[in-house]
Amino acid sequence: MEWTAWFDAHDYEIARQILQRGVGALAFVAFLSTLNQFRPLLGEHGLLPVPELLRRASRLRGPSVFRWGYSDRGLVAVAVSGLVLAASVVAGLPQLGPPWLPLAVFLVLWLLYLSIVNVGQTFYGFGWEMLLCEALFTVAFLGSNDQPPPITIIVAVWWLVFRLEFGAGMIKIRGGREWRDLTALRYHHETQPMPNPVSRQAHLLPRWFHRGEVLGNHFAQLVVPFLLFVPGPVGSSAAAVVILTQLWLIVTGNFAWLNWITVVLAASALTDSAWHRLIPAIPSDLGTDAAATPIWWAVVVLAASALLVVLSFWPIRNLLSRRQLMNAAFNRWMLVNAYGAFGTVTKRRIEIVVEGTLAELPDESPDVEWREYAFKGKPGALRRIPRQWAPYHLRLDWLMWFLPLGRMWEPWFEVFLLRLLEADAATLALLDADPFDGAAPRWIRARAYHYRFTTRAEFRATGDRWVRTLEGEVVPPSGLGVRGGARPGG
Incomplete structure (x- = not known):
């Protein structure tokens, strides 16, 4: 339809494929982690048994399929279902159907993982849990391969990356003095929760390099996120900066899927034209052959986009507050959350x-x-x-x-x-x-x-x-x- 021309983001087909398959892959990892660890940590005979939580809690902090009862067998069913659905997304199977099919798959993945997080207590109290929930919901509205990606959802993902990066940057500036005097990275590689094989080498780098790391971090988190909203080469360049800084964190640490999902989400700002310039073998017009967007699908996507806009009031207010909250959900569905990490850096391990x-x-x-x-x-x-x-x-x-x-x-x-x-x-x-x-x-x-x-x-x-x-x-x-x-x- 002609009226949907503004709505169709023809130059973001590769971004859609990366978003859907990348978030699906990380959901697979999250459900696998749950299948392997939830029962000894939170199961019927776990360290913090969910049945005990359900007995003493007047209400859960959010929706969960376990609200009416928990069993280890039920947990396995939820985790395995999540694994199967996530694997199908990675393989691109739902995307071959009508737009409601990937929508349904991603929304089920969101509800299943939300069910786990809402009974996971302290073992699921990490910022990347709510980040995965929000990402699953948001990418659900990217549609299938038959029509172009909707620009409102692409922008919603940019807004998610902005909150993730700018929120973390503001937490640091408002947090420990070590981020302001540029000494934070002299300690971080050694004292981070779980070092990796490269962490010691990173720690032993010269102090001038660590100062440069902090300056680069401030630039990537406090300046670059604003440029994501500039379409074309500027937005693509901003995405590249975010991705490169996240890759350095991946190389030097073990932060679960936090950095990995940031890379996936930031790729939403890379246009097909940018991919073509980087790798000429990739066509620059991948999305031009897609059919016109059906009116009913545009209405569904615009309704979801409006919901995300309304829910953005609370994280915006939080970003502007001197008492900024870190990794906070403002609603029971874990949508449009506030993010941030390492406002202070531990000096001794x-x-x-x-x-x-x-x-x-x-x-x-x-x-x-x-x-x-x-x-x-x-x-x-x-x-x-x-x-x-x-x-x-x-x-x-x-x-x-x-x-x-x-x-x-x-x-x-x-x-x-x-x-x-x-x-x-x-x-x-x-x-x-x-x-x-x-x-x-x-x-x-x-x-x-x-x-x-x-x-x-x-x-x-x-x-x-x-x-x-x-x-x-x-x-x-x-x-x-x-x-x-x-x-x-x-």
Whole structure:
């Protein structure tokens, strides 16, 4: 139809393909993480059981298919359904049908994952959870291959990237002094929640380089997001800057799918013409053969676009507030949220090391052998190279990082230690290694260590990648029969 000419974004067909398949791929990772970890963390016998939440909560913070009851079998059904639907999107199958088909698939994915997040408690309390929910809803209205992408939804994705980047930039400027005096990246690579194989090398770079990192971050998050709304080469160049800065974060850290989904969303501002200039083999007129947009579909998309505009009032007000909230949802559906990360940077890395022993009594004699539990992602053994896990999310390891930051008394941590004393197989499967090969230790304790990366000279002399110094005991030796002390703390 002629009247929809302004509505059709013919130059953003590649952007649509990246958005739909990329968000679908990351949804697949999120559902896989849920399938592997939800039951030991939050299941019927988990560290924070969902049935207990449902019994004590007068209402959930948002909609969930588990509102009327939870079972581990039901959780598996939800996760597997999400995996199948996400895989179909990655393969491009719903996109081959009419526009209502990918719409339905993405909305079901959104509702399924929203159901999980809304009962996930602290294990799902990360900003990228609500970011994935919002992305699933937004890209649902991009339609199928039969008609051009709607420009209002493309712009809505730009608005999402703007809030994600500019919100994070403002959180930093309003946050710790280290972001204003350009010293934040002297500490971040070492103290970030989960370092990766390159983090130590990044940490050892010269101080002038770290200052340049901070300046580049401020430019990418405080200036560049405004340029996303300029169509054509300017918007494409702004998207390229966002993507390159996010790729550096991917190379140097493990932030689940946060950086990966930012790359996918930022690609929405790259035009087909820009892709053609970059890779001449890609045609510059991919979207010109699409059929005209049906009126009914334009009405559906415009209604969704209007909803996103109305919901934008609260995050805009938050961005302008001196008391800016970080990673906040303003409605129960997790749409048009506020984002941000690392308003302050931790200066010292404190790791909680959990140990067990088979000794009759946990005294300090040399005969008592304490064995350390190895986690999959968080630092432990001094010589071990940190692994690359992102975009996969290790939820237990991430929360272990938060424990020393004033949150040592967490109900889930006490239950976690109890599960280790019981040698619970599901809990042990969350770890990298069980030092007792399935046997139950008699005693468990937790100690705090200061970890820092070795210098190049120290690495050459010892082969260690970390140096650690004992800070103190945070959980005294505790057993199933006799508890060794009070609640974790210190």
